[in-house]
Amino acid sequence: EKNVFRYRSVNLTSKVKYPLPIPLSFKVKKVITEFNPDIVHIHHPFLLSSVAIMYGKKLGIPKILTLHTQYEQYAHYVSPIPERITHEAIKMIISNLAYKTDCITTPSASMKKNIENYGIKNRIEVIPNAIHxxxxxxxxxxxxxxxxxxxxxxxxxxxxxxxxxxxxxxxxxxxxxxxxxxxxxxxxxxxxxxxxxxxxxxxxxxxxxxxxxxxxxxxxxxxxxxxxxxxxxxxxxxxxxxxxxxxxxxxxxxxxxxxxxxxxxxxxxxxxxxx
CATH class of the missing domain: 3.40.50.2000 (Glycogen Phosphorylase B;)
Incomplete structure (x- = not known):
């Protein structure tokens, strides 16, 4: 596909088909440099987010994080790790990532409140989803x-x-x-x-x-x-x-x-x- 680069991935669990990317590639630097983006838009707080932040800093462009999932509600898929531990780990990962971004977007006011409850002080903008x-x-x-x-x-x-x-x-x-x-x-x-x-x-x-x-x-x-x-x-x-x-x-x-x-x-x- 044009303007699409795919990392190799593995399935985290047999419970659900949800491939997780392996954030290692020798090609991605060339791909991103040639594409020359104006912003970096992160849709997932895990794994590839660190790569996105790194290239955003290198290129000196804004880094936008969109949070459109209550990740802690899906902690049961990461068994046998206790859900309480998973919840706290998710909050910590999202909070740490948030401070490295320039703005957070989310689709609803309720989700904005949830993000604020994590203790995140970043600029948060509500941008609702749309349909045709x-x-x-x-x-x-x-x-x-x-x-x-x-x-x-x-x-x-x-x-x-x-x-x-x-x-x-x-x-x-x-x-x-x-x-x-x-x-x-x-x-x-x-x-x-x-x-x-x-x-x-x-x-x-x-x-x-x-x-x-x-x-x-x-x-x-x-x-x-x-x-x-x-x-x-x-x-x-x-x-x-x-x-x-x-x-x-x-x-x-x-x-x-x-x-x-x-x-x-x-x-x-x-x-x-x-x-």
Whole structure:
């Protein structure tokens, strides 16, 4: 790819496919020098951040750090290290990096507050994430009918939609448990459509079976970005139970599609939704 240089990488854990770069390369100096950047923009506080800071200093250009993940909420992936130790290590690494940068950007006011709670005094600017609004406003009845047929959904089914990575930190289990309660209280036509893939898929399918709602929970797997708009348009309501978001692009995608959103009162959601 043009203007892309890739470091070699390794997977940190088999729990999740998340390759970590090896910050060693004899080619990168030549690549960066020839490219001659105006700023260095760091999107990850670990490993490659030290390389970015080094070249930012050498070239005498501004160093911008964007923090768009609550990294301490993902500490459980770094087993067998105790989470408390991992939390403190993450805070220390981010704080030390922050003081070497000229400005920090983050997508929400909630995340800005979290960063300030680390004791970081740098300039912090909130720059919300964005989507291509027009694509989520387009109507395609034929495509929606095709998708409903694929998953055996009826016209009068009330589709509760979740879109995202299928992982424990997304708290999808709470949505499935809520559906089970709903089914016990009524004979409604609610169907839960879970769009995405991830390490918690088997666990959540077993939960649906245990709660006897497996016929009402549909796991679609990965759906392309070009098709996802049609899934939102089918929904009666979009729901997100995660407390680990920093913004929640899926929330604004749902709103752009004209779908009501039901969310946990947590970072990300409170920056977008009002009661």
């Amino acid at each position: 609004l027009i694509s989520f406003k387009e109507e395609d009845e034929l495509k929606r009918a095709e998708i409903k047929k694929k998953y055996n959904l009826k016209e009068d089914d009330k589709i509760i939609l979740f879109v995202g990575r299928i992982a424990s930190e997304k708290s999808i289990d709470k949505i499935i448990k809520a559906l089970a309660i709903l089914k016990k209280r009524s004979i409604g036509k609610e169907k839960l459509l879970i769009v995405g893939n991830g390490p918690a898929m088997d666990e959540l399918k077993q939960l649906a079976r245990t709660l006897k709602v497996e016929e009402d929970v549909i796991f679609t797997g990965t759906v392309s970005y070009e098709e996802i708009q049609h899934y939102y348009k089918m929904a009666y309501v979009f729901t997100i139970a995660s407390t680990t978001e920093t913004f929640g692009i899926v929330t604004i995608e749902a709103l752009a599609s004209g779908v009501p959103v039901l969310a946990i009162r947590a970072a990300g959601a409170v920056d977008i939704l009002t009661d």
